Amino acid sequence: MLKQIKYIFFDCMETLVDLYELPSHSDYAYWAFSNSGVEHYWSDFEGFLERYSHSKRQIAQRIEQHEEYELMRRIEHIVDGTESIPVSSKQQVVQMLYENYWRTYKSQCFVKEEVKSTLLQLSKHYKLAVVSNFMINDGIEELLELNNINGIFEFIVTSINMGWRKPSARIYDYAIQRAGCNPEQILFVGDDYENDYLAPRLAGMKSILLDKEKTIVSSELDKVSDFYELKAMLVGNS
Numbered sequence: 001m002l003k004q005i006k007y008i009f010f011d012c013m014e015t016l017v018d019l020y021e022l023p024s025h026s027d028y029a030y031w032a033f034s035n036s037g038v039e040h041y042w043s044d045f046e047g048f049l050e051r052y053s054h055s056k057r058q059i060a061q062r063i064e065q066h067e068e069y070e071l072m073r074r075i076e077h078i079v080d081g082t083e084s085i086p087v088s089s090k091q092q093v094v095q096m097l098y099e100n101y102w103r104t105y106k107s108q109c110f111v112k113e114e115v116k117s118t119l120l121q122l123s124k125h126y127k128l129a130v131v132s133n134f135m136i137n138d139g140i141e142e143l144l145e146l147n148n149i150n151g152i153f154e155f156i157v158t159s160i161n162m163g164w165r166k167p168s169a170r171i172y173d174y175a176i177q178r179a180g181c182n183p184e185q186i187l188f189v190g191d192d193y194e195n196d197y198l199a200p201r202l203a204g205m206k207s208i209l210l211d212k213e214k215t216i217v218s219s220e221l222d223k224v225s226d227f228y229e230l231k232a233m234l235v236g237n238s
Contacts, residue, residue, distance in 0.1 A: 002187065002234065005206065007154075007179045008122060011190025012132035012140050015210055016115055017147065019108045025053070032075065032101035038093045041084050051078045066168035068159040071135040072098055102136060111147040118227040119152050125235050128152055131175045131188070133159040133166050133195070154179075166192075167199035176203065189230065197221070208233075 010016050023031070029052040033045055042048040055077035063069060072094070079085055079094050122128060130153050134140045140158050144150035157175045159165040166172070176183050183204030190196025190210060197209040208230065209216070209223040216223060224230045231237070 002206065004185050005126060005187045005234075006181050006185040007127045007129060007187070008234075009129050009131045009175060009179075009186055009188045009200070009205070011188075011192065011196045011210075012130050012134065012143070014212075015190045015196070016119075016130070016149070017109050017111055017143050020110065021108070023108070028101075029053075031104040032097045034100075034104075036096050036100040038096050041082055041093065048078070051081060055081070066165045066170075068133070068135065068163055068165045070137055070160060071101065075101075102139070105136075105139075106143065106146065109143055109147070111149060112227070114227045116147075116149060118231040119149060121231055121235055123152050126187075127154045127179070129154050129175065129179065130156040130158075131166070131171065132157075135160055137161070166195035169199075169203060172200060172203040172205070176205070 013019070014022070026049055029049045030045060032052070033039060033042075033048045039045075039048075042051070052074070055074050059069060059074060059077060075094050075097050079090050079097070085093055119128065130140060130144070132140050137160055139160070141150065141156055144153070144156070155178050157171060157178060159171060162171050162174055164170040176186065179186055184206065186200075186205045188196055188200035188205050188207040190207075191212065193209060193216075197207045200207040207222065209221055210230070211223045211225055214225050224233060
């Protein structure tokens, strides 16, 4: 399966970069709201969360399936619909919520040592790239730089820069073009079955599922439980 591989594409979040605690939908809203300095424009967090959920639904109805948009747009929608915010203050409120969200998000992220050491080993044998969904402009690039692994990758393709989210075929086709090789010479590694295992295979690539919780019992899937196992599979234990 892996003899012809020239490139390895990695998903980012929960594959390369982990969060101390996997956030829920309400957590994302809370990261924007709490300690933003503009909480007083809503009666409480539940009031903000209702606006946040409504905005998410409204935007989803206006765009194509798998089309990506910047998180700023969702926050702008929330603020525009909040009558208690003066028109003259709306842009400032948007910026404060957005910056608070991103500051909090970054504080939750880390990269395991096993990931760093494995990437260094793999980079000696393969070209590496990142193909990931993300709603913050240049956010993945910043996270990789903050964790000192940005220089390992030949290129980074994100949904926010591409305009389409996985599992849209557009983002995989674009990444394959960037790699400049045949899709069967590319291995995709990630933690999401549809986005990182099934869809890459439909695009002609090989794939390995990162099953960190060891929840998948099927022997038919190509999978690993951690990066040490991935390293052993691809380059041995040397």
